[in-house]
Amino acid sequence: MAFSDWQAFIHMGGYGLYVWSAFALSFLILALLTCYTLWTQRRLKRLATQLQQRQQRLAKRRQQEVNTP
Numbered sequence: 001m002a003f004s005d006w007q008a009f010i011h012m013g014g015y016g017l018y019v020w021s022a023f024a025l026s027f028l029i030l031a032l033l034t035c036y037t038l039w040t041q042r043r044l045k046r047l048a049t050q051l052q053q054r055q056q057r058l059a060k061r062r063q064q065e066v067n068t069p
Contacts, residue, residue: 003009012019 010016010020
């Protein structure tokens with residue numbers, strides 16, 4: 001479908017409101033999904049680091065208990 005000018009392109013033969021709102025909603029959902037994924041990734045990395053540090057502290061404490069008479 002060819003449009004004669006930008007206004008006709010934006011109007012989309014009377015369906016512009018539906019077309020552009022669908023594009024906007026899709027973009028918003030993808031943006032929110034991307035933000036949520038990045039937030040979750042950072043949170044999981046932080047939790048994994050905390051767990052690893054805790055395991056190292058426990059291993060060090062066990063080693064000290066074994067070495068003390």
